[in-house]
Amino acid sequence: MDLGKGISIIDAMDLDKEKRTGCYVLHAEELTLVETCASPSIPYLLEGFKTLGIDPKNIKNIIVTHVHLDHAGGVGLLLDSCPNAKVIVHPRGRRHLADPSKLIMGARAVYGEKFDELFDPILPVPDNRLIIKEDGDTLQIGEYRILTFLNTPGHAKHHFSIHDSWSNGIFTGDTIGVFYPQLFEKGLELYLPSTSPNQFDPDAMIDSLEKIKALDVERIYFGHYGMTTNPSHVYEQIYKWLPLFMESGEKVWKDKQGASIETKSEALFQELYAKVESYLAEKEISLDQEMSEIIKLDLRVGSMGIIDYLAKKTK
DSSP: OEEETTEEEEEOOGGGOTTSSEEEEEOSSSEEEEOOOOGGGHHHHHHHHHHHTOOGGGEEEEEOSSOOHHHHTTHHHHHTTOTTOEEEEOTTTHHHHHSTHHHHHHHHHHHGGGHHHHHOOOOOOOGGGEEEOOTTOEEEEETTEEEEEEEOOSSOTTOEEEEETTTTEEEEETTTOEEOHHHHTTTOOOEEOOOOSSSOOHHHHHHHHHHHHTTOOSEEEETTTEEESOHHHHHHHHHHHHHHHHHHHHHHHHHTTTSOHHHHHHHHHHHHHHHHHHHHHHTTOOOOHHHHHHHHHHHHHHHHHHHHHHHHHHO
16 A cells, blocks of 8 residues: 555555554665564565565665564565665664574463464574664665654563654554554544553653654554554543553452462453443444454453563562
């Protein structure tokens, strides 16, 4: 899909679902990608390049906002088709792309027996093809197109967002939430915070939101999924939902004292899903099975992250 301003999005068909995770193509003198999704998505990206008339050999930069596998798990495999590309990553993420063993171990703990289906194979990125960008660093990819990298923790410590001067837009990965374009097609803009384990920090998330808000961007490009030209509504919803999520988490933590982490996470998931379902009902939006499954997945993983955060805070 052409998003204007020299940017296209390729649907990576993450989890075999449409409009779940996207790869952005910046059509500049230095052809640049933002996000790769997981390895099972790479065939969809290669097909997308064909549709766009792109020879992967001409891709110069592959940027990953953070190293969670649904955003960067396929980058090692994609490099096989992009021999002239460098991979740009947050300083805290570099070692995990060079040696993804800890990423694999962490994801197996979250996704269990579904891991291979969702993420395999995860290939290391050669060290000589990795470039780190510190907070405030820039990359000029065209005569009038400069990318600026901003450290934006909250979802993860190894997360940056990328401001694009040409579109006055920002690629936010998961820092300020997940966008559900399927609901937008029904007349509702829904943005929910992404609170997955194991580096979620609500205070850092709000600080990052404030940092992004101060840029006065006109567009936000989400890892999940697509673009909005209504940034103020994004901020409003994260300001609303994040405190609600944390309030529910603290309530469950207190009410389920002595229970296992798994029990607390499941109880929180049930409470959060009920809140979101109630909100959608107020807006007269009903979920089909696929949308229900997507939101449930996000909230289930997000509940694990909130409980993990509270466990660490308690310690």
